[in-house]
Amino acid sequence: MTANALTDQDLDRLRAREPALLSQVVQDHARTLFRAARGMGLTDTAAEDLVQDVFTTFLETLDRFEGRSQLRTWLFGILHRKILEFRREQNVDQRHDPIDEVFESRFDSKGRWARPPEDLQRLLESHQAGKLIQACLGELPHAQRSVFTLREVEELDSAEICKILDISVTNLGVLMHRARARLRECLEAKGWRR
Amino acid sequence: MLSCKQVARLLSTEELHRASLSTRWGVRMHLWMCRHCSRFAAQIRLLGSAARASHRTESGKADAEAETLEDRIIRRLPGRR
Structure with missing residues (x-):
């Protein structure tokens, strides 16, 4: 069995x-999963506990796994829900974020760079x-950190991340x-200016 | 003609992948002409590669812990003693 592809025979054996x-x-x-949990800001101990929980839940819910999604997607989905439970944060806040104003402030009224990138x-x-970069990642809100880690570090594609985190591609x-x-x-604030 | 802000947003949200052919062409032309936006595009690539490189270093330390974690989970699987 490869890491991702599951045959019907594998599914029966599972x-x-x-x-x-x-x-x-x-x-x-x-x-x-352990690496991803740590990448999403959990301590080693919390990540270990959560990954063990993921496999416990996996065994409990195995009969509901129909093999339509990749095994990795299924496991990451369980991990994501465990992390949400762990943080008691059930909602991904899409509304106001002060960083939007910071981004806007870098452009003039015609959309040209007022403060060009460093x-x-x-x-x-x-x-x-x-x-x-680790220090800056540590300052990201949880949802942003999860998305960034899955996309850039784990290099998952957008569709898979949307499925795992149960968000739309626009929210992503x-x-x-x-x-x-x-x-x-x-x-830039930590001294990357010229 | 796309503005710098529109180009930056298309790159940063990755909406460019789903944009029309004319928009993608417009962004490509803009990046050829605008050094600030082409630096912005480079920044996006750099953020990703720096995060991956840093994560690889961290992962090296974490791998030993992950191995014992794997053993613990496997020992608890059904059919194992």
Whole structure:
């Protein structure tokens, strides 16, 4: 069995809780889920607990898994719901965000750059780049951080992220835009100006 | 003619992928001519690559923890002792 593709035969074996196949699923996905949970801002301990919970829920709900979505999508969906429960944040706030005004303030009334973007090329060349980007990621609101991590770090496509987070593609765009605007402002504020 | 703000928003929201052919062509032309917007486009790529690079470094440290986590989960699977 590959990490993502499931044959009907695999599905039958999964539903029969065949130990070797279940172990394979854990080996294929636990590390990615753990990394993603940490990427979304959870501590090591919280991420570990949550990933264990994900597999417990996976076993409990396995009979409802029809193989229509990829196994990875199904597991990430469970992880996302666990994280929401963990944070007791049931809603993704799409309404007002002050970062929108910051973005607007960078342009004049005709939509031309009033405050052009800084050259962040040095970001990649500095040995502090990792720490700075992690610090800025840590300042993102949870929903923005989740979307940015799944898109840019885990490199999932938009359709899969929308399915996992149960959001529309428009909401995904808004969250990505706000995450990027915040990261840019944060990095510039931390000294990436010329 | 698209404004810089429209171009920046299309890039940042990734709506460009779903935009009409004429809009995509308009953005491409704009990026050829506007150094600020082409820097903005580069920033978006840089943010992604910097986050991935940083995550890879962090992941190296996390992999050892993930391995013991895998073992713990596998031990608790049905049919295992």
